[in-house]
Amino acid sequence: MGPALSRVALADGEAQGHFDPMIRLPPPKPEILARRDGILADLGRLLPEDAVIGEAIRLRPYETDGLSAYRQMPLAVTLPRTTEEVAAVLRYCHANGIRVVPRGAGTSLSGGALPLEDAVVIGLMRMNRILEVNYDDRFAVVEAGVTNIGITKAVEGDGFFYAPDPSSQLACMIGGNVMMNSGGAHCLKYGVTANNLLGLTFVTIEGEVVRIGGQHLDAAGYDWLGLITGSEGQLGMVTEVTVRILRSPEGARAMLAAFSSVEVAGQAVDAIIGAGVIPVALEFMDKPCIHACEAFAHAGYPLDAEAVLIIEVEGSLAEQDMLLNRIKEICDRFEPISMKLAESAEQSLAIWKGRKGAFGAVGRISPDYLCMDGTIPTGELPHVLKRIGEMSAHYGLGVANVFHAGDGNLHPLIMFDANDAESFRKAEAFGADILRLCVEVGGCLTGEHGVGVEKRDLMVAQFTPRELALQRAVKSAFDPGWLLNPAKVFPLEGNEALAA
Amino acid sequence: MSAALDKVTAPDTEEGVAEAVRAALAAREPLAVEGRGTKRAMLRPVQAARTLSTRALTGITLYRPTELVISARAGTPVAEIEAALAEKNQMLIAEPPDLRALFGAEEGATLGGVVGANLSGPRRITGGAMRDHVLGIRAVSGEGEVFRSGGRVLKNVTGLDLCKLLTGAYGTLGVLTEVTLKVQPAGEATGTLAVRVPDLAEGIAVLSAALSSPFGVSGAALLPEGHAPLGLDGPVALVRIEDFAESVTYRLGRLRAALSCFGEVSMLEGAPSRAAWRAVRDAVPLGAAPEGAVWRISVAPSRAPGVCAALREAFPARLLLDWGGGLVWVSGPATAEAHAAVMAAAAVAGGTFTLFRAPEALSAAVAVLPEEPAPLAAIGGRVKSVLDPAGILNPGRMRAGA
Ligand SMILES: Cc1cc2nc3c(=O)[nH]c(=O)nc-3n(C[C@H](O)[C@H](O)[C@H](O)COP(=O)(O)OP(=O)(O)OC[C@H]3O[C@@H](n4cnc5c(N)ncnc54)[C@H](O)[C@@H]3O)c2cc1C
Ligand SMILES: Cc1cc2nc3c(=O)[nH]c(=O)nc-3n(C[C@H](O)[C@H](O)[C@H](O)COP(=O)(O)OP(=O)(O)OC[C@H]3O[C@@H](n4cnc5c(N)ncnc54)[C@H](O)[C@@H]3O)c2cc1C
Numbered sequence: 038m039g040p041a042l043s044r045v046a047l048a049d050g051e052a053q054g055h056f057d058p059m060i061r062l063p064p065p066k067p068e069i070l071a072r073r074d075g076i077l078a079d080l081g082r083l084l085p086e087d088a089v090i091g092e093a094i095r096l097r098p099y100e101t102d103g104l105s106a107y108r109q110m111p112l113a114v115t116l117p118r119t120t121e122e123v124a125a126v127l128r129y130c131h132a133n134g135i136r137v138v139p140r141g142a143g144t145s146l147s148g149g150a151l152p153l154e155d156a157v158v159i160g161l162m163r164m165n166r167i168l169e170v171n172y173d174d175r176f177a178v179v180e181a182g183v184t185n186i187g188i189t190k191a192v193e194g195d196g197f198f199y200a201p202d203p204s205s206q207l208a209c210m211i212g213g214n215v216m217m218n219s220g221g222a223h224c225l226k227y228g229v230t231a232n233n234l235l236g237l238t239f240v241t242i243e244g245e246v247v248r249i250g251g252q253h254l255d256a257a258g259y260d261w262l263g264l265i266t267g268s269e270g271q272l273g274m275v276t277e278v279t280v281r282i283l284r285s286p287e288g289a290r291a292m293l294a295a296f297s298s299v300e301v302a303g304q305a306v307d308a309i310i311g312a313g314v315i316p317v318a319l320e321f322m323d324k325p326c327i328h329a330c331e332a333f334a335h336a337g338y339p340l341d342a343e344a345v346l347i348i349e350v351e352g353s354l355a356e357q358d359m360l361l362n363r364i365k366e367i368c369d370r371f372e373p374i375s376m377k378l379a380e381s382a383e384q385s386l387a388i389w390k391g392r393k394g395a396f397g398a399v400g401r402i403s404p405d406y407l408c409m410d411g412t413i414p415t416g417e418l419p420h421v422l423k424r425i426g427e428m429s430a431h432y433g434l435g436v437a438n439v440f441h442a443g444d445g446n447l448h449p450l451i452m453f454d455a456n457d458a459e460s461f462r463k464a465e466a467f468g469a470d471i472l473r474l475c476v477e478v479g480g481c482l483t484g485e486h487g488v489g490v491e492k493r494d495l496m497v498a499q500f501t502p503r504e505l506a507l508q509r510a511v512k513s514a515f516d517p518g519w520l521l522n523p524a525k526v527f528p529l530e531g532n533e534a535l536a537a
Numbered sequence: 538m539s540a541a542l543d544k545v546t547a548p549d550t551e552e553g554v555a556e557a558v559r560a561a562l563a564a565r566e567p568l569a570v571e572g573r574g575t576k577r578a579m580l581r582p583v584q585a586a587r588t589l590s591t592r593a594l595t596g597i598t599l600y601r602p603t604e605l606v607i608s609a610r611a612g613t614p615v616a617e618i619e620a621a622l623a624e625k626n627q628m629l630i631a632e633p634p635d636l637r638a639l640f641g642a643e644e645g646a647t648l649g650g651v652v653g654a655n656l657s658g659p660r661r662i663t664g665g666a667m668r669d670h671v672l673g674i675r676a677v678s679g680e681g682e683v684f685r686s687g688g689r690v691l692k693n694v695t696g697l698d699l700c701k702l703l704t705g706a707y708g709t710l711g712v713l714t715e716v717t718l719k720v721q722p723a724g725e726a727t728g729t730l731a732v733r734v735p736d737l738a739e740g741i742a743v744l745s746a747a748l749s750s751p752f753g754v755s756g757a758a759l760l761p762e763g764h765a766p767l768g769l770d771g772p773v774a775l776v777r778i779e780d781f782a783e784s785v786t787y788r789l790g791r792l793r794a795a796l797s798c799f800g801e802v803s804m805l806e807g808a809p810s811r812a813a814w815r816a817v818r819d820a821v822p823l824g825a826a827p828e829g830a831v832w833r834i835s836v837a838p839s840r841a842p843g844v845c846a847a848l849r850e851a852f853p854a855r856l857l858l859d860w861g862g863g864l865v866w867v868s869g870p871a872t873a874e875a876h877a878a879v880m881a882a883a884a885v886a887g888g889t890f891t892l893f894r895a896p897e898a899l900s901a902a903v904a905v906l907p908e909e910p911a912p913l914a915a916i917g918g919r920v921k922s923v924l925d926p927a928g929i930l931n932p933g934r935m936r937a938g939a
Contacts, residue, residue: 172749217694252888259702259706
């Protein structure tokens with residue numbers, strides 16, 4: 038994610054640049070590249086003039102996403118304003134065998150929105166209208182390019198909010214959230230994107246517009262809404278989303294508990310959940326992370342701690358006191374080094390300040406870092422952190438761990454130097470080892486950032502060849518020609534649909 | 538569908554299930570897939586010479602209370618899972634119904650059955666549906682191959698989520714052999730407010746007010762006909778809180794004050810509250826006649842009074858509303874006319890319907906689910922041929938000829 042890093046994603050067979058390409062993209066279709074001018078002209082007829090981009094300088098902002106290690110200029114970018122325009126572009130691309138890469142805000146950390154040389158990017162940032170807010174039935178209908186925070190902003194004046202809150206919420210868009218099934222710090226209580234949706238306007242690769250779900254809870258028939266959510270742009274495009282909105286709680290407050298070992302902090306987490314308390318957030322930071330955050334935010338984190346828990350509860354003041362005291366009593370059994378219960382909203386913010394700035398804090402002590410995203414059974418945390426420590430020594434690269442402790446989602450931040458090709462290669466290998474370890478202990482490759490290009494080739498660690506073939510076949514049922522965001526999610530190896 | 542007993546295969550291993558499917562495939566013989574067959578009367582009858590039952594595939598295979606996950610083989614009775622959870626003060630979040638009492642049946646549901654049918658109870662309104670809590674599955678495809686999707690951790694976005702596809706597919710896309718669910722601590726205490734309302738529109742307004750409050754309501758139902766065993770005269774709106782005892786007391790107090798402007802409010806605590814919600818969950822207040830038909834309609838809650846009025850106009854409908862009004866249980870005569878009225882009312886309100894139970898004469902003759910738009914139906918057909926290329930799993934269960 039370091040801005041200094043620039044690495045070109047090369048297509049098979051293309052001359053190699055300064056670094057060895059780490060990611061392979063399928064060979065571009067020569068006939069499409071050859072027709073580039075004609076395609077731009079056709080798109081210009083389908084869409085308003087300002088909605089088609091072909092000049093290199095204006096394509097540049099679209100060459101990468103949140104995984105900025107990889108870059109690839111697309112054939113063209115289109116910025117439709119309506120569902121009909123999206124359908125028109127898809128219909129045209131389908132008829133002409135042109136690949137498409139859907140794009141929201143481009144904050145994907147797995148390279149999900151990375152363009153292909155022969156692909157048209159369809160960016161939805163201009164579809165940014167809130168279409169309807171209904172408090173009686175507690176839903177909002179928004180276009181796919183509305184930002185995550187934009188939904189909450191539209192309803193918070195009336196005491197409501199949209200629950201999933203990825204850290205990228207100022208920028209990322211609801212269409213991207215749907216396609217990545219994004220989570221957030223509060224998903225332990227409120228669930229991820231999939232659990233907060235009612236309906237979609239979906240456009241197939243053929244350019245057919247279908248409404249899936251609506252304003253009601255249960256679909257009759259196959260659960261298309263569930264299948265499409267988290268499908269990373271493989272099955273079709275989403276142009277409108279109906280989300281559930283919830284009434285905000287009366288209040289919320291955080292506490293911090295510091296422990297002398299990772300094991301003990303893990304036991305405290307188990308004891309809290311075992312006692313039937315589900316906090317809205319339950320975050321874990323290891324020592325390197327505590328130090329990075331403290332140097333950055335001066336939040337008052339104890340530097341002698343091996344692990345810190347940040348725990349947030351909701352309710353009236355009396356309920357917050359009741360819950361925080363229960364949690365404090367539980368933590369007391371594990372001999373914490375220190376505990377701090379916020380007594381005000383300001384103190385809560387101070388406790389959160391370090392954690393919220395964790396990525397930036399690590400960015401200050403290392404020129405670049407990779408943000409990993411595996412999930413493990415929470416009981417495996419001590420073992421996994423020990424192994425990550427050993428790997429860190431082996432690769433000679435630092436790592437700081439933030440962990441959504443309630444749901445097992447681990448974010449190791451691997452520090453490296455992007456100006457050193459060897460350092461980047463090691464960081465990628467280190468990251469892959471961590472994800473394989475997650476699978477080995479019963480977890481998975483990705484808890485919320487998606488597979489994208491980043492983890493595509495690791496899918497074989499989690500699925501059998503037949504299971505992958507089955508998933509590919511389900512994609513083919515939606516997109517027989519593999520025009521939609523190809524080269525993501527599934528390993529290229531053994532994929533006949535993408536063979537040259 | 539009355540499969541002769543010797544035509545029922547009930548393997549006690551996953552490999553046995555796979556073998557049975559492969560044998561059926563080789564013989565080109567369709568299979569009726571079921572757990573204990575208790576929902577045979579749901580949707581459409583399956584025309585199959587043989588039945589493959591997962592009833593012998595039983596047992597909890599993993600339970601980690603502190604990780605909030607439980608896994609069990611598909612034939613495990615739901616009651617057994619609920620009992621294991623209760624020992625650790627935990628619960629199935631979606632509160633799946635147990636409809637035995639209503640239908641006079643002896644055996645209870647299996648895990649594969651409630652997941653296959655995506656059946657959720659009252660807690661669905663704020664806690665999510667069965668499908669929201671299916672973390673992982675193992676299943677046998679129509680080609681007799683075992684495959685997995687998801688896993689045993691709470692957060693997982695690795696690959697296409699086939700768990701969602703198989704949940705609610707009524708056994709038409711694969712035979713579930715094992716399911717992993719997210720579970721939750723059961724509230725320490727529970728209490729219910731019962732608000733007497735003059736009509737359904739006012740009842741929906743009560744539920745909407747409660748669900749728009751910051752008090753974490755976990756059940757919101759409307760009983761048009763009341764429920765005599767609990768001393769509830771209809772129409773009555775029910776609002777539930779489940780949490781730590783201090784919270785339940787506090788929130789019921791606040792809600793009571795907020796809802797008293799709608800009508801007379803009474804309070805049910807502990808056992809009577811639990812009994813009320815068990816009745817709602819299992820559709821007891823619907824009072825469906827055994828020979829009649831039962832539908833479920835899913836709509837935006839504010840559309841429910843209109844749906845109810847249209848149905849009452851068309852036939853002597855009995856009604857029960859759950860999910861803040863978003864789920865309308867309907868019972869009435871098992872006639873094509875009544876079914877047409879249900880279809881029309883759901884369509885006008887922008888919602889969906891399911892012919893939940895009906896004599897075969899009706900369920901085999903009508904669409905038991907709404908038509909899908911043509912592009913989706915085409916995709917659905919292709920997805921079916923990916924997972925069950927020969928079409929041997931539960932043919933005709935959801936739609937005629939599919
Ligand atoms: C600093 C930072 C913090 C982050 N924190 C979190 C976090 O806490 N939790 C979390 O889950 N994620 C997090 N992310 C990852 C990222 O923000 C999410 O994955 C987000 O949902 C992506 O949204 P987007 O609009 O940027 O989508 P993009 O990155 O543009 O696209 C994401 C994927 O969806 C596809 N797509 C986008 N829009 C559509 C559409 N309308 N139709 C079809 N396909 C589409 C794209 O092709 C791509 O595959 C973080 C990222 C950053 C940079
Ligand atoms: C209309 C109606 C009638 C009812 N009648 C009865 C009754 O007569 N007797 C009774 O005891 N209860 C009955 N019930 C109560 C209730 O349905 C059951 O308690 C329970 O939910 C059914 O579970 P099951 O395991 O028997 O499901 P089943 O009926 O066996 O299965 C339900 C659906 O799930 C699919 N399925 C089952 N197992 C699998 C699997 N392993 N993999 C994939 N798909 C699978 C089936 O193909 C079927 O489509 C009825 C309920 C309703 C709504």
